[in-house]
Amino acid sequence: MIKSVLSLLSVCLVFLITAIPAYAIREAKPMAIDSRIKVMVYNPDDIFKYVGYYGYQGNIEFSESEVVDNISLGDTIAWQIVPSGKRIFLKPMEPDATTNMTVITNKRVYYFELHAKSAEDIEDPEIAFNIRFLYPDESGGEVVRHFSxxxxxxxxxxxxxxxxxxxxxxxxxxxxxxxxxxxxxxxxxxxxxxxxxxxxxxxxxxxxxxxxxxxxxxxxxxxxxxxxxxxxxxxxxxxxxxxxxxxxxxxxxxxxxxx
Known part of the structure; x- marks a missing residue:
């Protein structure tokens, strides 16, 4: 029987993916008790879609062992980006800001699409206060499986x-x-x-x-x-x-x- 409680359904929203040659574009999905905390699963061959909301800031959190070394941003006027250790803080400065971003840490390279929207209020479940990356296997990026x-x-x-x-x-x-x-x-x-x-x-x-x-x-x-x-x-x-x-x-x- 499928559980129909709305708060639990919000936990299980599916990634929206658009296939392109060699890459997939992945959106963050809600994962925690509060749907404004979201998650992305790292894959070096994916492009990650971040949707910011005009008037609100958010942050992307990488692994505990990572430090942001370099950020390359397509539109430095429409977006405000501040790195801090394993995190980057993002804030769209225009309502419809769309650009791309590359983040290089001491361990990985991340490619992002950045989009901006307007939210009705701060409790909008689509807003991402925090996006955490998950790493299925720190040793190689593949999901660990045991087939005995x-x-x-x-x-x-x-x-x-x-x-x-x-x-x-x-x-x-x-x-x-x-x-x-x-x-x-x-x-x-x-x-x-x-x-x-x-x-x-x-x-x-x-x-x-x-x-x-x-x-x-x-x-x-x-x-x-x-x-x-x-x-x-x-x-x-x-x-x-x-x-x-x-x-x-x-x-x-x-x-x-x-x-």
Missing amino acids: VSAEPDLSEPEKYNFNYTISGSNNISPLKIFDDRDFTYFQFREKNTEIPAFFIVDPEGNESIVNYRVSGKYIVVERVANRFTLRLGNDVLCVFNESMPFDLSSKKNKKNKK
């Missing part, structure tokens, strides 16, 4: 398993079945799914950590049980919710109030 094969789980005693999962997002990578045995989480995909998505565990703040998986018969096995997973394959994104262990957002708010 083991026996399938025995479902003759279903009471031993938790099937209480819901999903929201792309049907292209939607599993047929999801369950866990309190130690591992099992995903069964359609046979036509020749490519397996990357799996990320999501924490209460919306931060994602990539996890390895293995093959167990017709199942993909993630050797973890989590409140929430994000699955990604190309421009397809799917959120998976373990309804038997939802996030305790009230305790998170209480912790913030105590600070």
Whole structure:
């Protein structure tokens, strides 16, 4: 059953991609509790689309080990760009500013399309206060996958398993079945799914950590049980919710109030 709660759907908005020779253009997608915190997955062959909003500033955050060395901006009048360590702060100075930008850090090169729009108010969910880059594999840019094969789980005693999962997002990578045995989480995909998505565990703040998986018969096995997973394959994104262990957002708010 597809989860229909609007706040959770906002987490799973799919990348909008326009194919061009050798490159893809990727937009930031909402990922956290507040949709104004967004994420991009780094690929050296992608061009990243940043949409700024006139009258508002935003920032792009690279990895902890990166420092911005150089920025080349097509239109230096229509955009204000300020580098600061692993971040760059961006602010469109004109309502319809469109240009390109190249950012060179001590580790990587990033290519951006910059666009500017107007927002109705500061709570507009399309505004990006912060965009964080995710790096599936720091060693080479490829998603880490583990394909060791083991026996399938025995479902003759279903009471031993938790099937209480819901999903929201792309049907292209939607599993047929999801369950866990309190130690591992099992995903069964359609046979036509020749490519397996990357799996990320999501924490209460919306931060994602990539996890390895293995093959167990017709199942993909993630050797973890989590409140929430994000699955990604190309421009397809799917959120998976373990309804038997939802996030305790009230305790998170209480912790913030105590600070």
